[in-house]
Amino acid sequence: MTTSPNWADFQYEIYLNGMTGAVPRLPTDLTRLEELTEQRLGPGPVGYVAGSAGNGSTARANREALDRRRIVPRMLRDVHERDLSVEVLGHRLPAPLALAPVGVLSIMHPEGESAAARAAAARGVPYILSSASSTPMEQVAKEMGDGQRWFQLYWAKDRDVTKSFLDRAKASGFTALVVTLDTPLLAWRPRDLDQAYLPFLHGVGTANYFSDPAFLAGLAKPVHEDPNAAVMHFVGMFADPAKTWPDLAFLRENWDGPIVLKGILHPDDARRAADAGMDGVVVSNHGGRQVAGSVAAADALPRVVEAVGDRLTVLFDSGIRTGDDIFKALALGAEAVLVGRPYAYGLGLDGQAGVDHVIRCLLAELDLTLALSGHAGPGTLTPDDLIEETA
Numbered sequence: 001m002t003t004s005p006n007w008a009d010f011q012y013e014i015y016l017n018g019m020t021g022a023v024p025r026l027p028t029d030l031t032r033l034e035e036l037t038e039q040r041l042g043p044g045p046v047g048y049v050a051g052s053a054g055n056g057s058t059a060r061a062n063r064e065a066l067d068r069r070r071i072v073p074r075m076l077r078d079v080h081e082r083d084l085s086v087e088v089l090g091h092r093l094p095a096p097l098a099l100a101p102v103g104v105l106s107i108m109h110p111e112g113e114s115a116a117a118r119a120a121a122a123r124g125v126p127y128i129l130s131s132a133s134s135t136p137m138e139q140v141a142k143e144m145g146d147g148q149r150w151f152q153l154y155w156a157k158d159r160d161v162t163k164s165f166l167d168r169a170k171a172s173g174f175t176a177l178v179v180t181l182d183t184p185l186l187a188w189r190p191r192d193l194d195q196a197y198l199p200f201l202h203g204v205g206t207a208n209y210f211s212d213p214a215f216l217a218g219l220a221k222p223v224h225e226d227p228n229a230a231v232m233h234f235v236g237m238f239a240d241p242a243k244t245w246p247d248l249a250f251l252r253e254n255w256d257g258p259i260v261l262k263g264i265l266h267p268d269d270a271r272r273a274a275d276a277g278m279d280g281v282v283v284s285n286h287g288g289r290q291v292a293g294s295v296a297a298a299d300a301l302p303r304v305v306e307a308v309g310d311r312l313t314v315l316f317d318s319g320i321r322t323g324d325d326i327f328k329a330l331a332l333g334a335e336a337v338l339v340g341r342p343y344a345y346g347l348g349l350d351g352q353a354g355v356d357h358v359i360r361c362l363l364a365e366l367d368l369t370l371a372l373s374g375h376a377g378p379g380t381l382t383p384d385d386l387i388e389e390t391a
Ligand SMILES: Cc1cc2nc3c(=O)[nH]c(=O)nc-3n(C[C@H](O)[C@H](O)[C@H](O)COP(=O)(O)O)c2cc1C
Pocket: 048, 049, 050, 100, 101, 102, 103, 104, 130, 131, 132, 152, 180, 262, 284, 285, 286, 287, 288, 289, 317, 318, 319, 320, 338, 339, 340, 341, 342, 344
């Protein structure tokens, strides 16, 4: 009995459609989406999505660390029936994939996070809604039906706002909480600086705040009377560089479901997460958008898995672009991966259908890579399935 769809069927579907002359609306090599999106949407919004910290070396290192690891395929291991499903945080997922929290998605498409969330829900893939979404969480939740939803928390300075977000997320059916720790400040991002472009200064990505009673209580005037003051209030409070490990107790007390800390790169921080009663970590450097010169996420992953793999759920993101990238992250010990920019570009190019395309390409390619490498599912992957090339 398989609990997961046959993801590789997408390949047959494409070739069958080709018999009537149809080709996919978007490229199946997802690394081409960034350039296409830039051609269609122009440099402003795409610059924000594609941009990273400093001179881009962290984002490049993320790719190099995945590329440097090569798969060693095994033969004659009966892979005719495959199941990509995995158990993550007490839920069975149809594949080891979730959509990463990406804020301000209305700069990519008018339906923004709602369209991405619907695409994820339709494939059974968890959607992690950003605190900085363009649409209030209640609305996005409603559009997801019974799709799995996790809420990403930007841990605000103001306790009342944080508490209010947690209560709203709970009431809207979000099951897991993903707390992003690597963005207590926005990093030095030259592409945004050179364009002097930050979406939320234009009121994009503030919907959860501007619809929040605790946030609104801190404003002297209603948002429509003084939108600039509201934006400045958001900028001053959306994150808090003064937070320390003991502060996690507040989140643990106010959230019943699993809590995952996002942005963990050091094994000692992973151990502290476990000691603080957290349920998981996302090994991530925010897609290279925060610390310029940071360790590549895939290079940090094995040490974190070694430190806490037996105690915590270890997830991974930063640089995943293909099915074989997912294979590699799983072989290094991640239980599932998140993908960020590729689905944002899919959204920009073709709305919900574009996000669906990205999900199907990634999982079809993962399925085929597993099969061709001698694996009927993620469960048999080990670090031994990779070799690391030396320069
Ligand atoms: C445009 C953009 C906005 C993002 N917004 C958030 C956010 O609101 N919260 C968060 O935790 N991470 C955010 N991230 C980081 C992603 O969750 C994820 O860590 C990263 O995109 C993974 O790398 P990848 O883009 O190479 O897949 C954002 C990333 C991008 C590209």
